[in-house]
Amino acid sequence: SELANRLQRERAAATALISEQGDAEAFRLRTTATDKSIAGFRSRTKGLSSVPGSAQGALDRIERFIEEMPGLRAQVRSGSSTVSALAFGYRIVIADLNSYRDGIAQADGVDADIADRIRAAAALSEAAEHTAQQQVTVMRAQAAGGFTTASQRTFDAGRMGYTESTGVMFDLGPGEWRTWLERTLSGAKALEARRLEDEIGRTGTGKDLTVSPEEWQKAADDRQELLRSVEKRVDAAVLAQVSDARTTLIWTAGAEVALVVLTLVGVVVVAIRLGRVMIRRLRDLRNAAHEVAHSGLPAVMNELSQPGA
Structure with missing residues (x-):
């Protein structure tokens, strides 16, 4: 809205100059203020990561008008532009600035x-x-x-x-x-x-x-x-x-x-604890099997091999 306000004031100064109700210095001051606002506007919009479709269209039209402003201002200073043509040009870009804001409101996900x-x-x-x-x-x-x-x-x-x-x-x-x-x-x-x-x-x-x-x-x-x-x-x-x-x-x-993250940590902790229990039981089972194979089974076989067994 700041840029729109600056453009409105520049339009009034341009109209005054063309209709001989103002002077060139007043118009120059207005254009200088507008240029500062344009720089700020460009800086803010440049940092946007994404813009909704309708807002992007308005933004593109605003940028085109900004690029054409030196020519429009030259016509104002030379008096070769009519007041109606001048007013129309400014009115369109100001409408686009308002459309840009409406486009932001229509973006997906906006509360x-x-x-x-x-x-x-x-x-x-x-x-x-x-x-x-x-x-x-x-x-x-x-x-x-x-x-x-x-x-x-x-x-x-x-x-x-x-x-x-x-x-x-x-x-x-x-x-x-x-x-x-x-x-x-x-x-x-x-x-x-x-x-x-x-x-x-x-x-x-x-x-x-x-x-x-x-x-x-x-x-x-x-x-x-x-x-x-x-x-x-x-x-x-x-x-x-x-x-x-x-x-x-x-x-x-x-x-x-x-x-x-906490859920994942909890899952890992539970998995580690369960894994330790299973490993301990498997180790006990292995030791028992080892004992049977190397001690218990040979003893039984030896006993069975004795005469009279």
Whole structure:
């Protein structure tokens, strides 16, 4: 989710640059932050021993996008890319990042409760993406002199998508996650973003937006930062649960191995003891046979060979 957040911020900076609402330096800073996040993401995924099929497909697509990013960024700097093409490219890779997490939840052997929490965390990331797309949609409308019918529909879909995604999170995640989100979004910054969103939503098509680009970008950035803070807490909670489950499995496996070893040792000890008893009895039998053959039998034969026997 960290990489998705960095890409969302880079997309907003790129949109601002192309639509003349931002500058090249702000875009450069965002790309630098994204590159650091990409390095961390690659480092973490490189150490994975195996990845489920659907997650691997998403991972491959993410890697291809990363390889193509220098060209996309060059188009942004030169102004040769359209805002819609730019937004589409970023949207696809961010969707793949969320699909990657869903793919992990669907892997064989994943505990059902852990899988639900991974899906809940992915749903929160999807909610953050809906608000990030909404941010870009408004920026495009501001540059174009108002909403078109299509962009108005996209804006409304973003609001609905956010509500649906948070609903999934509430259904699958523990109650405290809902508390974290609601408390985080009850502050002044979140309320200001909601106020501007409502004002923009009432504007209608073909009319200039009364909210300035500076106001909207600041409010939208603040809201994304708040959502990111909740994502971090949720991700940490999922990681802790996965780590606990892993530790439990390790201890269980260790106990099973120890039990097997103890069983084998017990079998060996019993076998040795039984073997010693059998060897002792066989030795006694051999000695008795030896005594009969060398002492008892000759004596009997000698006695029988005597006259009058």
